[in-house]
Amino acid sequence: MGRRHVYTIEDVPQIGTRYFGIVDQGTNIVEVRPTSLCPLNCSFCSVAAGPLEPRRWADFIVRKDALVEALKSVVKFKGGGVEVHIDGMGEPAVYPRLVDLVQEIKEIGGVSVVSMQSRLFVLDERRIEELAEAGLDRINLSLDAVDPALARELANAGYYDPGRAMALAEHAVRNTRMDVLVSPVWLPGVNDGEIPKIVEWALGAGLGKRWPPVLIQKYVPHKRGRNPKGVKAVGWTSFWKKIKEWEARLGVKLDWRKENPFGVQKRAPLPKPLEVGKKVKVRIIGRGIFRGEHLAVPVKLAGDPLTDRALTVVSPGRELPPGAEALVKIIEDEDNILIAKPEVIYL
Numbered sequence: 355m356g357r358r359h360v361y362t363i364e365d366v367p368q369i370g371t372r373y374f375g376i377v378d379q380g381t382n383i384v385e386v387r388p389t390s391l392c393p394l395n396c397s398f399c400s401v402a403a404g405p406l407e408p409r410r411w412a413d414f415i416v417r418k419d420a421l422v423e424a425l426k427s428v429v430k431f432k433g434g435g436v437e438v439h440i441d442g443m444g445e446p447a448v449y450p451r452l453v454d455l456v457q458e459i460k461e462i463g464g465v466s467v468v469s470m471q472s473r474l475f476v477l478d479e480r481r482i483e484e485l486a487e488a489g490l491d492r493i494n495l496s497l498d499a500v501d502p503a504l505a506r507e508l509a510n511a512g513y514y515d516p517g518r519a520m521a522l523a524e525h526a527v528r529n530t531r532m533d534v535l536v537s538p539v540w541l542p543g544v545n546d547g548e549i550p551k552i553v554e555w556a557l558g559a560g561l562g563k564r565w566p567p568v569l570i571q572k573y574v575p576h577k578r579g580r581n582p583k584g585v586k587a588v589g590w591t592s593f594w595k596k597i598k599e600w601e602a603r604l605g606v607k608l609d610w611r612k613e614n615p616f617g618v619q620k621r622a623p624l625p626k627p628l629e630v631g632k633k634v635k636v637r638i639i640g641r642g643i644f645r646g647e648h649l650a651v652p653v654k655l656a657g658d659p660l661t662d663r664a665l666t667v668v669s670p671g672r673e674l675p676p677g678a679e680a681l682v683k684i685i686e687d688e689d690n691i692l693i694a695k696p697e698v699i700y701l
């Protein structure tokens with residue numbers, strides 16, 4: 355099967371791939387992805403992260419300076435009042451320069467909120483305090499079960515400790531300026547009994563100082579994700595019916611659809627220099643995250659982080675060597691995530 359490659363990304367455009375960098379969906383919330391590494395193997399992971407996933411053949415870590423420099427241009431383009439949300443195809447808490455990254459993001463003019471999605475358990479109290487001092491405003495805690503045995507089973511990792519994550523979240527809300535919201539994924543038939551326990555814990559622990567304390571996520575099967583047997587995805591009507599049931603039973607607001615508590619505003623999306631159907635000559639940098647995928651960069655770059663793009667080149671069954679050049683055709687361009695197929699390969 356071969357070993358997984360781990361790439362450190364520096365001189366590669368930070369927009370264009372879902373593996374790392376910056377993802378914009380045309381709002382004032384900009385997602386930043388510093389790494390695709392994750393120590394867990396959650397059975398329902400939408401991005402199939404973790405060390406046990408056989409479909410992954412590469413992971414990525416971005417050099418902080420490259421990411422921050424590109425982000426400065428994006429925030430300027432977006433105007434003021436930007437929330438930068440640190441997330442990605444992995445666990446951001448394992449990023450080695452996380453505290454520095456948060457601090458430098460917070461120092462960018464026009465950034466009003468810095469938030470991060472995390473399972474927290476790899477951090478400690480001191481690191482939580484450092485993140486708060488660096489300017490992290492909110493942690494979105496991923497927690498799907500408080501029962502340790504079930505949590506470990508769902509994470510497919512005996513070393514995962516939900517109690518540790520909860521203790522760190524409590525430390526954050528009680529001893530720092532940061533807020534924490536908990537965002538469990540409801541897996542129908544699997545963790546139904548855990549959701550009320552998570553809600554009660556969140557309220558008792560004082561989560562939701564500035565934002566909602568709990569945001570329950572719907573389990574949505576993804577083509578590239580892990581979709582556990584025995585979990586039936588419900589439709590949106592059934593999902594909101596269940597949320598309303600929990601709201602009534604627990605006496606707490608869980609449906610925030612009307613309030614816009616995160617202040618999401620529509621903003622101009624980033625320019626789209628490469629669109630479906632366009633052909634471009636690229637250089638292969640190395641593997642992409644999933645087998646058959648490669649990371650590539652156009653041979654000609656403008657040197658402008660707002661318009662330069664990285665691309666994912668799919669070539670199933672054939673690994674393209676780093677340095678090879680290819681003429682590729684863009685087949686997907688949603689939100690500037692560019693997927694391309696090779697037409698001619700120059701080895």
Ligand code: SF4
Pocket residue numbers: 392393394395396398399400401402403404443444445473496
């Ligand atoms: S759901 Fe999150 S913590 Fe779990 S494997 Fe995926 S990225 Fe890692």
